Amino acid sequence: MPLTAGSKPGRVPAAFVRRMKESSLGYLFLLPSITLFGLFLFYPLIQSVYLSLHLTDPRGRVAAYVGLDNFTSLLSAKSFWNSLQVTVLFTLLTVPTGIVLGIVTAALTHVKRPGMRLFQFVFSLPLALSVSTSAVIWAILFHPTLGILNYLLKQFGLLPVQWLTDPSAALPSIALMTVWMQSGFNYIIVLSGLQSISGDYLDSAKIDGAGPIRTFVRIVLPLLSPTLFFLSVISVIGSFQTFGQIHLMTKGGPGGSTEVFVYSIYKEAFINYQYGTGSAYALVLFIIILALTAVQFLFVEKKVHYQ
Structure with a gap:
């Protein structure tokens, strides 16, 4: 990282630290939404892709892999x-x-x-x-x-x-x-x-x-x-x-x-x-x-x- 005027070698610039804190705070506020999307959108989508490649028994448990046969x-x-x-x-x-x-x-x-x-x-x-x-x-x-x-x-x-x-x-x-x-x-x-x-x-x-x-x-x-x-x-x-x-x-x-x-x-x-x-x-x-x-x-x- 290039040194700016007034900065010391080995020291992280204050502007970079401030941007990191702001980004971390933004991701913290987004965490509840990301969690809900993951639980109710992305996980069911991945599970649907997985189940579509298998046969299941009446209880919904995977019985056999069939690829694209479904x-x-x-x-x-x-x-x-x-x-x-x-x-x-x-x-x-x-x-x-x-x-x-x-x-x-x-x-x-x-x-x-x-x-x-x-x-x-x-x-x-x-x-x-x-x-x-x-x-x-x-x-x-x-x-x-x-x-x-x-x-x-x-x-x-x-x-x-x-x-x-x-x-x-x-x-x-x-x-x-x-x-x-x-x-x-x-x-x-x-x-x-x-x-x-x-x-x-x-x-x-x-x-x-x-x-x-x-x-x-x-x-x-x-x-x-x-x-x-x-x-x-x-x-x-x-x-x-x-x-x-x-x-x-x-x-x-x-x-x-x-x-x-x-x-x-x-x-x-x-x-x-x-x-x-x-x-x-x-x-x-x-x-x-x-x-x-x-x-x-x-x-x-x-x-x-x-x-």
Whole structure:
């Protein structure tokens, strides 16, 4: 280490000691978070990789090393491709609809009018409900004979729908419930993005003679694109990790029409007691989500207009 003016040979500079103390203090503050990440994220990930290369007995103990056989058998199974197809369809049904609903509700309540606080509370209310509570509410709505949805269809002279027992209606029904469950979060995120947009842009557009729809499409939406990009990434990840409402409402049925990817992991590991195959499922899901997120950042982010 080169000597500076006023320093003695063999003596550590005071600036270096100060930086070391600051770094040590920073790592000390990070230690609780690093410990939690290690216990609940990194260790389960390493354990999943280890189990995916082995066969296990019903107690979860390693029985034999099989290498990549779990992955090859997984990719050749019809159940894997069915769950992937169901998950992709579920994502297409929920993510765009949820984002559009969040934009519409946030835009309607962003204006300063009397009573807007009440509507803001109502639109954000689903965020406060748990999955189990939402499942009870929608199970009543979906009831084939006593549910309000079939009652409304009957009033319009339409035939009742078997919402959760018809293979063609089960997944759209769960998607409808999921859009409602996520509407509170989407609404709050989009509303926060709208509130962060400076009013000078809107005043300038009004002076130039732009109408409200043109202003919203040409000015507000581009300025809102960072918020929408964040919401789309989070929504896609969340849709691929959906489990609670599927487990409580349909358990993957009828006929596998609602068996999303995470429920296949649960069924393989905790119903069939195949922890090795279940771990392989989980790693494949991790790779799929990582790839989708990378694609969004590589291609979709180019259309984001940061202020």
